[in-house]
Amino acid sequence: MSRITIVGGGLVGSLLAIFLAKRGHKVNVYERRGDPRRTDVYAGRSINLVVSHRGWTALRAAGVEEAVKAITVPVHARMMHDxxxxxNRVPYSIDNRAIHSVSRGELNRRLLTEAEKLPNVKVHFDHRCVDVDLQTATCHFQREEGDHVVVEADVVFGSDGAFSAVRSKMMLGRFSYSQEYIEHDYKEVAFPANPDGTPKMDPQCLHIWPRRWFMMMGLANQDGGFTGTLFMPHAATKDSPGFDTVRTEAEVTAFFKAHFADAMPIVPDIVDQYLRNPQSNLVIIRCAPWQVNGKVALIGDAAHAIVPFYGEGMNAGYEDCKVLNDLLDAHGDDNWAEVMHRYASVRKPNGDAIADLSMRNFVEMRDLVADPQFLLRRKIEGHLQARHPDKWLPLYSQVKFTDIAYKDAWEEGLRHDRIMEEVMRLPGIEEKWESAEVEKKALGLLG
Ligand SMILES: Cc1cc2nc3c(=O)[nH]c(=O)nc-3n(C[C@H](O)[C@H](O)[C@H](O)COP(=O)(O)OP(=O)(O)OC[C@H]3O[C@@H](n4cnc5c(N)ncnc54)[C@H](O)[C@@H]3O)c2cc1C
Structure with a gap:
């Protein structure tokens, strides 16, 4: 049994606590904010996320799949709004598989409750990590009231998000780090339900308004409403408006009328919400190594912050937890040096791959889903998958519906790109996309 400190009781830290406590370790979670079940740390905003296959694999392994499933809404397709x-409804898979929408706050509350059911987990709210001794796994926390708490442990996990304090300490040593802000920022807008609580749009779809340089998406909540997110450059470009040029009431009204007219009757106060709600930015963080001395390791966004366009940030963090758990099974619970070393070596390339995949999906969602050539390619890939499921699994399915390592999915996706480029060049492809000739060409190139 080890004494484990988890810094950060967010989405990943709370699941990690469950995994480690069920192995018999003594787990203390220290969270900077107050208890989300008692105070509204999510500021009344109903932000939601998508849980997909890898997330479910980890939640199942931790024994909390059913507790989480109860608070999700299944999503089977993309619904494009021109x-x-x-x-235009485009299913995510040929066999009607679903991803699941869940409220971020609700999920965090549920996992904290599941963690606290275990007698060897204690969650300490209002404890902000300010320092970590990487040699001794000793953490220092500052409390609101001013007292300073020092906690000794055998190992420390930094699950304290994109701006991790644990990682900041690691950066003082031999540590590689990159941080990239993308040009797009985002703003959230709440789509209300009908007065009787029914949804105003199909809740089983992720609604997308692709506008080439910017886009809006809407994801269902359990209360019949949707969380809408507008992604747009923070500064206008020659091709696109930006948050800096859509500022006044008149500008915002004109913007929504021009680009998202069908959303206006659904969200009558869309202009007010836009003017009122905060604008947030998006960052990609890569770093290495993810662990030091078999004593301190990073997990979740602290290790790999990515843009949200594949909806995989949390799922990747949950997969980190599952992989760590499997390594403990394989190497024992008292062999932290070996386990942390293997964890970091296995997960780091996958963290990089999902960062790249997420930027790629941004381009797809923003402009390609409205492109007839892209839609045709999707249809051909769906056809190949239906006819040869053992040979052709589209990249999106590999990422969202399997446990195939992100880095392998990424490499296979690049191979599919090369093959599909040739297939799309076949004369008359628009007419013969379902033909034996096209199938033979694609499979021949696949080798
Ligand atoms: C707009 C948007 C949409 C997204 N959609 C999806 C999606 O659909 N699917 C998906 O899988 N992912 C999605 N993500 C990504 C997802 O939100 C993150 O990957 C996930 O929240 C990471 O969890 P985490 O626990 O590692 O970090 P966080 O959720 O950031 O939690 C970190 C916790 O640590 C605490 N903390 C921070 N500093 C300290 C400190 N010094 N001391 C103590 N505690 C501290 C914080 O208060 C917080 O509770 C989305 C992200 C964004 C921005």
């Missing part, structure tokens, strides 16, 4: 309000 400028004229025409809809």
């Amino acid at each position: 400028r004229e309000g025409n809809l």
Whole structure:
């Protein structure tokens, strides 16, 4: 049994606590903010996330799948809204598989409750980590009231998010780090339900308004409403408006009328919300190594902050927890040096791969989903998958519906790109996309 300190009781820290406590370790979680079940740390905002296959694999392994499933809404397809309000529904998979929408606050509350059911987990709110001794696994916490708490442990996990204090300490040593802000920021807008609580749009779809340089998406909540997120450059470019040019009431009204007219009757106060709600930015963080001395390791966003366009940030963090748990099974619970070393070597390339995959999906969601050539390619890939499920699994399915390592999915996806480029060049592809000739060409190139 080890004494374990987890810094950060967010989405990943709370699941990690469950995994480690169920192995018999003594787990203390220290969270900077107050208890989200008692205070509204999410500021009344109903932000939601998508849980997908890898997330479920980890939640199941931790024994909390059912507790989480109860608070999710299944999502089976993308629903594209064009400028004229025409809809086009594109299923995520040929076999009607779903990803699941869940409220971030609700998920965090549920996992904290599940963690606290275990007698060997204690969650300490209002404890901000200010220092970590990487040699001794001793953490220092500052409390609101001013007292300073020092905690000794055998190992420390930094699950304290993109701006991790644990990682800051690691950066003082031999540590590589990169931080990239993308040009797009985002703002959230709440889509209300009908007065009787029914949804105003199909809740089983992720709604997307792709506008080439910017986009809006909407994801269902359990209360019949949706969380809408507008992604747009923070500064206008020659091609696109930006948050800096859509500022006044008149500008915002004109912007929504021009680009998202069909959303205006659904969200009557969309302009007020835009003017009122905060604008947030998006950062990609890569770093290495993820562990020091078999004593301190990073997990979740602290190790790999990515853009949200594949909806995989949390799922990747949950997969980190599952991989760590498997390594403890394989190497024993008293062999932290070996386990942490292997954890960091296995997960780091996958963290980099999902960062790249997420930027790629941004381009797809923002402009390609409205491109007929892209939609045709999707149809051909779906056809190949239906006919040869053992040979052709589209990249999106590999990422969202399997446990295939992100880095392997990424490499296979690049191979599919090369093959599909040739397939799409076949004369008359628009007419013969379902033909034996196209199938033979694609499979021949696959080798
Ligand atoms: C707009 C948007 C949409 C997203 N959609 C999805 C999605 O659909 N699916 C998906 O899988 N992912 C999604 N993500 C990514 C997801 O939110 C993150 O990957 C996930 O929250 C990471 O969890 P975490 O626990 O590592 O970090 P966090 O959720 O950031 O939690 C870190 C915790 O540590 C605490 N903390 C911070 N500093 C300290 C300190 N010094 N001391 C003590 N505690 C501290 C924080 O208060 C917080 O509770 C999205 C992200 C964004 C921005």
